[in-house]
Amino acid sequence: MVAEMCVPVFVGGAIVGALNVESYAPLTDEAANEVTRCAALLGERLAIVGADDEESSSQRLARHVVQLAEVADEQLLETALLDAAIDLSGVASAALVRLDEEGRPYLARVAGAEVEAFGLASSHDLYKLDAVVEPVASCYTAGDTIGAGIIGADHLRAGGIHRMVIVPLATSRGRIGLLWVADSLASSIDTTEVERLELLGRHAAHCIENLRRIATLRDRAGRDSLTGLRNRSAFCDQLAGALRSAPSHPSKVLLLADIDDFKSVNDRFGHVAGDDALTAVGHALRDALRREDAVFRIGGDEFAMIVDRVEHSDGASLDDRVVDAAGVVLKDFGASLSVGTASLRPADTLRTVMARADAALYRSKARRLAAPSPMP
Secondary structure, eight states: OOEEEEEEEEETTEEEEEEEEEESSOOOHHHHHHHHHHHHHHHHHHHHHOOOSSOOHHHHHHHHHHHHHHOOSHHHHHHHHHHHHHHHHOOSEEEEEEEOTTSOEEEEEEEETTGGGGGGOOHHHHHHHHHHHTTSSOEEOOSOSSSOOOTTOHHHHHTTOOEEEEEEEEETTEEEEEEEEEESOOSOOOHHHHHHHHHHHHHHHHHHHHHHHHHHHHHHHTBOTTTOSBOHHHHHHHHHHHHHTTTTOTTEEEEEEEETTHHHHHHHHOHHHHHHHHHHHHHHHHHHSOTTSEEEEEETTEEEEEEEGGGOOSSSOHHHHHHHHHHHHHGGGTOOEEEEEEEOOTTOOHHHHHHHHHHHHHHHHHHHHHSOOOOO
């Protein structure tokens, strides 16, 4: 199958089932709309003829599909997926195996009554399981406790785990991991339940991929493309959050900085070199502060930092640390950096704290420009 679509069927606002469509060709928007329309018509007909009050397995699947699609956090989605897998399969425990950036499987999350069992699987076991499941729709036990079991699950079997189902989490863009349910019952699981787990796994993989795409887009929207620092929009959001927590974190300070007479850098060395200078200053500011501190490029040659003054108690002032770090990369351009600092106060707004930091910046700039140049 090339494409599959599962649409919940509603009667009186409640999910009573699902309409599942499989296709050997990609589903067009027109076809998807038609499937949705048919599901709505089916719900209208069931409202007339009546539907079973007891929730069926397909209804449970549809309910979980809708719930997973509504989750906006990846960790919460993982938890909801394991709960859904246990509910649909009737198996006592579930685990999520994810693939890291190098494609190596690791146990990411477990849930249920026998979670300790999954800890019996070594990293090598997870590699074996991943290799076994990769080319198939699922892999599951048949209730036999004597014959050969699933490759990679020997340690679990030796520990008393006899019933297992493993389905891949994959989309057209690649594999994400494995969904694994297991418990100690020496019985087989109905193949229809396995198929529902396969559908659940496919849907969950798409949900995870969508959340990652959204996170990537959000990150790009809040990042400066030249320096890689967060941009002004992200700065305003983070400063607003810092102001809300100012009463409990009185040591938070805002630093505003800009390059003195940056126009002369562009005029003398060219705009490409000017871009290089901005990027180098951004990296220097980032390296001069802690990982927990926030550094932004908020426009042109202007930078902002939100830091905790208490954590920088090595004797050097924040202003001097930032100015010295930027000075190392700016000296080749004959330029320097000016910095203004303002502590965050409980009554502050974005405008008031920015105004104080801006005023301090221009006082610093005036002193720097008024200072005599060092003798050659």
